Amino acid sequence: MKPVLILxxxxxxxxxxxxxxxxxxxTIIFVFFSLGNLLxxxxxxxxxxxxxxxxxxxxxx
Amino acid sequence: xxxxxTSFGIVRxxxxxxxxxxxxxxxxxxxxxxxxPEKPSxxxxxxxxxxxxxxxxxxxSDAILLGQMxxxxxxxxxxxxxxxxxxxxxxxxxxxxxxHAKRHLIPHQQCYTCHTDYALMxxxxxxxxxxxxxxxxxTSDDQQRPKLYSPYPNANCLQCHTGAAKYEExxxxxxxxxELKKGEISCLDCHGPAHPGGxxxxxx
Numbered sequence: 001m002k003p004v005l006i007l008x009x010x011x012x013x014x015x016x017x018x019x020x021x022x023x024x025x026x027t028i029i030f031v032f033f034s035l036g037n038l039l040x041x042x043x044x045x046x047x048x049x050x051x052x053x054x055x056x057x058x059x060x061x
Numbered sequence: 062x063x064x065x066x067t068s069f070g071i072v073r074x075x076x077x078x079x080x081x082x083x084x085x086x087x088x089x090x091x092x093x094x095x096x097x098p099e100k101p102s103x104x105x106x107x108x109x110x111x112x113x114x115x116x117x118x119x120x121x122s123d124a125i126l127l128g129q130m131x132x133x134x135x136x137x138x139x140x141x142x143x144x145x146x147x148x149x150x151x152x153x154x155x156x157x158x159x160x161h162a163k164r165h166l167i168p169h170q171q172c173y174t175c176h177t178d179y180a181l182m183x184x185x186x187x188x189x190x191x192x193x194x195x196x197x198x199x200t201s202d203d204q205q206r207p208k209l210y211s212p213y214p215n216a217n218c219l220q221c222h223t224g225a226a227k228y229e230e231x232x233x234x235x236x237x238x239x240e241l242k243k244g245e246i247s248c249l250d251c252h253g254p255a256h257p258g259g260x261x262x263x264x265x
Contacts, residue, residue, distance in 0.1 A: 003111075010087065029126055040119050
């Protein structure tokens with residue numbers, strides 16, 4: 001995953017989390033909260049893969 | 062707004078400020094790291110921007126939102142729940158839930174306090190049921206009165222009333238204490254209905 005894509009996923013996830021915090025409504029909380037969490041987790045996974053690839057490139061792994 | 066509501070509002074505002082601030086930091090640090098990706102400082106920058114900050118914010122915002130889901134306003138934001146929440150406000154309503162709310166026997170988070178099973182997995186079960194309710198709310202045309210999945214467990218009443226002098230000294234409670242603990246007699250058989258319309262004690 002490209003770093004720019006990771007950045008977009010994580011910022012989008014944070015934005016959804018922000019909206020869920022601003023509007024305490026059941027639907028918004030459940031939908032935005034779940035989707036926001038998912039996007040951040042995808043971003044984090046992408047970052048871990050990026051780090052692993054970098055470590056492999058530098059023959060640390 | 063009570064003290065708990067006010068402090069919760071402050072926590073929420075802090076959460077919003079933290080997310081806004083951190084998003085700015087993530088954006089700046091990441092963009093600087095993209096310009097010179099081979100520099101060691103860029104790697105540390107990315108660790109903060111892509112790893113530490115998002116993970117920290119994820120945990121903080123989740124904790125705040127999970128707390129928010131315990132509020133009565135959250136439960137009342139779906140239309141079928143409105144009569145239950147409104148019954149807390151009507152002075153004439155003498156149903157069990159309304160009495161608990163109006164007398165401040167349960168000062169806040171009344172729905173969550175009574176409807177979360179008093180067990181290790183009680184919280185998790187309540188959240189999963191919440192998701193199911195949301196799905197049913199949007200997929201079913203028949204917005205009928207919500208019903209319990211199983212008879213109301215006495216353990217949810219006894220978590221507060223056990224040990225209380227008024228409960229323990231009551232001759233009736235002393236006579237049937239074992240049946241109450243085993244759930245053979247429901248608290249609601251004598252003290253119901255819990256909400257306007259009744260029926261909470263039956264096996265639904």
